[in-house]
Amino acid sequence: MATPLTTAQFLTALRGEGLTVVETPGWSTHNRNHMGAWGPLHGVMVHHTVTKGTDATVRLCRDGHSTLPGPLFHGVIAKNGTVHLVGYGRANHAGLGDGDVLQAVIAERPLPADNQADTDGNRHFYGFECENLGDGKDPWPAAQLEAIERVSAAICRAHGWSARSVIGHLEWQPGKVDPRGFTMASMRDRFSERLAAPTPKPPAKPVPKPPAGAPFFAVGRRSAVITAMGKRLVAEGCGRYAVGPGPSWSDADRKSYAAWQRKLGYSGSNADGTPGKASWDRLKVPNV
Known part of the structure; x- marks a missing residue:
């Protein structure tokens, strides 16, 4: 009881x-x-x-x-x-x-x-x-x-x-x-x-990967960072993926990141789905 x-x-x-x-x-x-x-x-x-x-x-x-x-x-x-x-x-x-x-x-x-x-x-x-x-x-x-x-x-x-x-x-x-x-x-x-088994230790705090800048996040870019970002977006309830996330930047990544920006209170051009430093830092993407 x-x-x-x-x-x-x-x-x-x-x-x-x-x-x-x-x-x-x-x-x-x-x-x-x-x-x-x-x-x-x-x-x-x-x-x-x-x-x-x-x-x-x-x-x-x-x-x-x-x-x-x-x-x-x-x-x-x-x-x-x-x-x-x-x-x-x-x-x-x-x-x-x-x-x-x-x-x-x-x-x-x-x-x-x-x-x-x-x-x-x-x-x-x-x-x-x-x-x-x-x-x-x-x-x-x-x-x-x-x-x-x-x-x-x-x-x-x-x-x-x-x-x-x-x-x-x-x-x-x-x-x-x-x-x-x-x-x-x-x-x-x-x-x-x-x-x-012994009580598990708390998971290690993820080390954020610094944003690579707007040119990095474009159609055709492929990176493990994009997969890690997508998983964090899903964990935050912002995933807009039908399949994935995966390593290739896609429109689903952009829509998911835009949902994260809106969750943080951004709007308009500040919620266009392109990662910026402030929103990226708060997402805490693991350093892969």
Whole structure:
């Protein structure tokens, strides 16, 4: 049993576990707390989306739909392992589930079969949605599986929980099949190994690569710096890539950088997508 982490503690835990985290606008105050309590918390619940495409999935999980308002989860774990935070507080992810399962999670013992739907899970679990069609055929990339492992370990480490505090939606609510494509037993083995290791050191602060000047950022230019820049733009929620980012400067890079400039408050010709020193310094592109 635990009081929810503060948003600052939550971010510190995730990033301290080596995860790339994208904060969607307003995530830290976006919740369903007016519908009921959030907490005490007892564990982490893993789901799959039955959707395709990270941007569309993040929007759905943040906003919900006509019959189920958002946020639907606290975070979305994309195929590339990036974690997109969409809400914090009570979220519509778990629904009613088996009270006996909850008691087993609290006691950190093996789970019984979930054959009842009599307990409010939205109150007691952190919820993470994983981008996957859930058809048993859509692959689970290694980066995504590792991110699921790191997310769960980060929260368990912060609360002092064991791997038994992480369950799948299929273990909570009768009739659910998610996550489909790997077993929660195998994933809990991964959590256990990670939790047994020493607390990871905070990631090294990236060394910014100085901007190369406007002539550098032009069609035809190819550089690892452009790839590194694109990854940082995606991490900041400014990616406008259908595919990528990659090493060749493209219109998608320009649009993504323009989105970053607008995020910083620039407009007009100051948000044309050409990197300038002030915006580049704030992006903190690793020195590659």
